[in-house]
Amino acid sequence: NAGVMQNPRHLVRRRGQEARLRCSPMKGHSHVYWYRQLPEEGLKFMVYLQKENIIDESGMPKERFSAEFPKEGPSILRIQQVVRGDSAAYFCASSKGQGGSNSPLHFGNGTRLTVT
């Protein structure tokens, strides 16, 4: 099953540490999206990337959060100096084209980040 692969599935970090979340898109997909789900909430858009480019980062917090999708390798969501409020499930999605009816987003199983 060559679906969207996220790792790790669970990540525990102490306050002030860095968290790195990885996402390998489906084979043939060059568009990657990161979403965050807080408890009892829906998924909230964070960032949309294509290879080596950030297309839309309107949902990213202004500080401590960054994302990349290098030419080779997975997409990385990086959270510096984590705080308890960063505890959430982080989902990555990919699509072949720019989303839409012909190219819906396919989601990974998420990384659950817990900040202690």
Place this chain on the structure above:
Amino acid sequence: DQQVKQNSPSLSVQEGRISILNCDYTNSMFDYFLWYKKYPAEGPTFLISISSIKDKNEDGRFTVFLNKSAKHLSLHIVPSQPGDSAVYFCAASENQAGTALIFGKGTTLSVSS
């Protein structure tokens, strides 16, 4: 400010009956709508979508209806099966590309046999 609202946190239905999940939105610029299903500890799975130029889209047991004037859409599942028990998310976007999807909080559907 919630632009996509799913006002029923949960719904219980008997196997074989119809499940109707509802979704309201406030942004009149939304022109593309989707439904995702999510099982615990898994990512959302795309179910069905509809663009604003249509009022109905059907795929097997799943039908989505869109009422633009009321800013309302619904997902009908007929007949409901126990395997349909999951959280259903409504999502919308302002562009047909569907990139920055706005999700509702979800409705938990329980189908009993």
